[in-house]
Amino acid sequence: MTENIETAGGISDRRAPKRARADLSDLTLIVRPPGRPQQTRAFTDAEHAEAHAYASENGATVDVLGTG
Numbered sequence: 001m002t003e004n005i006e007t008a009g010g011i012s013d014r015r016a017p018k019r020a021r022a023d024l025s026d027l028t029l030i031v032r033p034p035g036r037p038q039q040t041r042a043f044t045d046a047e048h049a050e051a052h053a054y055a056s057e058n059g060a061t062v063d064v065l066g067t068g
Contacts, residue, residue, distance in 0.1 A: 019047075022044050026044045026045075027042040027043065027044060027065060028043070028044060028045050028064060028065050028066065029042065029043040029044070029045070029047070029048065029051045029062050029063070029064060029065065030042045030043070030062070030063050030065050031043070031051055031054050031055045031058065031060050031061070031062055031063075032060055032063070033058035033059065033060045034059060034060060036058070039058065041054060042065065043062075
């Protein structure tokens with residue numbers, strides 16, 4: 001009898017987040033690195049400097065959420 005078993009394959013990365021959780025309503029800034037949607041990150045007002053640093057490192061801009 002043949003069993004239908006799929007292996008997960010690959011390595012699982014289970015690190016703790018480097019920053020505290022934020023409520024969705026607290027996220028005000030977003031950085032979308034061009035051509036790399038998997039690296040999109042959202043930030044709070046308190047993380048303004050981090051958002052701009054991340055954008056600079058990835059050739060992106062910081063956009064304000066909730067406008068438009």
